[in-house]
Amino acid sequence: MMVSKQELEARLENFKKVSRQYKLPLTPQKLAIFRILAGSCSHPGVQELYKQVKEDFPNISLATVYKNLKKFVDLGVITEIPVPGESPRYDAKLDTHSHAVDTASGRVYDLEVSAALPLPNKVLGKSVKQAQVIYYL
Amino acid sequence: MMVSKQELEARLENFKKVSRQYKLPLTPQKLAIFRILAGSCSHPGVQELYKQVKEDFPNISLATVYKNLKKFVDLGVITEIPVPGESPRYDAKLDTHSHAVDTASGRVYDLEVSAALPLPNKVLGKSVKQAQVIYYL
DNA sequence: CTCTATGCAAAATATTTGCAAGGGA
DNA sequence: TCCCTTGCAAATATTTTGCATAGAG
Numbered sequence: 001m002m003v004s005k006q007e008l009e010a011r012l013e014n015f016k017k018v019s020r021q022y023k024l025p026l027t028p029q030k031l032a033i034f035r036i037l038a039g040s041c042s043h044p045g046v047q048e049l050y051k052q053v054k055e056d057f058p059n060i061s062l063a064t065v066y067k068n069l070k071k072f073v074d075l076g077v078i079t080e081i082p083v084p085g086e087s088p089r090y091d092a093k094l095d096t097h098s099h100a101v102d103t104a105s106g107r108v109y110d111l112e113v114s115a116a117l118p119l120p121n122k123v124l125g126k127s128v129k130q131a132q133v134i135y136y137l
Numbered sequence: 138m139m140v141s142k143q144e145l146e147a148r149l150e151n152f153k154k155v156s157r158q159y160k161l162p163l164t165p166q167k168l169a170i171f172r173i174l175a176g177s178c179s180h181p182g183v184q185e186l187y188k189q190v191k192e193d194f195p196n197i198s199l200a201t202v203y204k205n206l207k208k209f210v211d212l213g214v215i216t217e218i219p220v221p222g223e224s225p226r227y228d229a230k231l232d233t234h235s236h237a238v239d240t241a242s243g244r245v246y247d248l249e250v251s252a253a254l255p256l257p258n259k260v261l262g263k264s265v266k267q268a269q270v271i272y273y274l
Numbered sequence: 275c276t277c278t279a280t281g282c283a284a285a286a287t288a289t290t291t292g293c294a295a296g297g298g299a
Numbered sequence: 300t301c302c303c304t305t306g307c308a309a310a311t312a313t314t315t316t317g318c319a320t321a322g323a324g
Binding site: 073080081082083084085088100102103109111120123124126127128129130131132133134135136137 | 210217218219220221222225237239240246248260264268269270273
Binding site: 160161162164166167196197198200201204205 | 277278279280281282283
C-alpha cells in the first residue's frame with residue numbers, strides 16, 4: 001500500500017510548519033529522512049531509513065539519522081513504535097491508531113482504532129498524551 | 138505497591154510447571170531472576186534485574202540474565218514491555234492488561250483492561266496472540 | 275548419565291558524543 | 300551573522316556468541 005499524494009503533502013507541510021515554529025533549519029537531509037518516512041507504510045527502522053536516504057545522500061552519517069529521528073519524535077511529527085525483541089520502528093502517521101505486529105515476519109501494520117474501542121483520555125489522574133494499542137499476531 | 142504472597146506463589150508455581158513441561162532444568166539463578174520479577178511491580182529492565190540478582194549471586198553474568206529473560210519470554214511466563222526511547226522492561230503478570238508509561242519519570246504502571254475496552258481476537262484475518270495497550274502520560 | 279545452564283571473555287551491534295567545518299534563515 | 304546541523308571518528312552501551320565447566324534431573 002502507498003501513502004496518497006495528498007496525505008504525503010499534508011505530512012510534509014506539517015513538518016515544515018512545526019520546524020518553522022521551533023525555528024529549526026530545514027536541511028535537505030532532514031527533508032529526505034522525513035519524506036521517506038512520510039511516504040512509507042512499512043514502518044522502517046533506523047538502519048532501513050539510513051540505507052534508503054543513502055541513495056540520495058551517499059555521505060550521510062548514521063549519527064545524523066539517529067539525531068534527526070530523535071528530534072522528530074521530540075517535535076511530535078513522528079512516532080516511535082517499540083517492537084519487542086527488535087529495535088524501534090518509526091511512523092509519520094499522526095492520528096490515533098493501533099499497530100499490529102506480525103511476530104512471524106516482523107512486519108508492522110497500521111490499524112484504525114475502531115469506534116468500538118474508545119480510549120480513555122485520563123489514566124491514573126493524568127491526561128493521556130498518546131495511546132498505542134499493539135496486537136501481536 | 139507489593140505483589141501479594143499468594144500471587145507470587147502462583148506465579149512461581151506456574152513458572153515451575155512450565156519449566157517441567159519443557160523439561161528445562163530449574164537452576165537457582167533462574168529462580169532468583171524470576172522471583173525478583175514476579176515479586177516486583179516496577180517492571181524492571183535487564184540492568185536493574187542484573188543488579189538485584191547480583192546481591193544473591195555476586196558472580197552471575199549479565200549474559201545469563203539476558204539468556205534467561207529471552208527464554209522466559211519464549212516460554213510465555215513473562216512479557217516484554219517495549220518502551221519508546223528506552224530498553225525493554227519485563228513483567229511477570231500474565232493476565233491481559235495494559236501499561237501506562239509516565240514519560241516524565243519513565244515509570245511503568247499496570248492497568249486493568251476495563252470491560253469497556255474489549256480487544257478483538259482476530260486482526261487482519263490472523264488470531265491475536267497478545268495485545269498491549271500502552272498509554273503515554 | 276545426558277542435556278541444559280553458567281560464567282567469562284570476546285565479538286558483534288547499536289547508540290551517543292565531541293568537534294571542526296558547512297549551511298540555512 | 301547566528302545557530303543549528305552535518306559528517307566523521309571515537310567512545311559507550313547493549314546484546315550476542317563460543318566454549319569449557321558445572322549442575323539439574
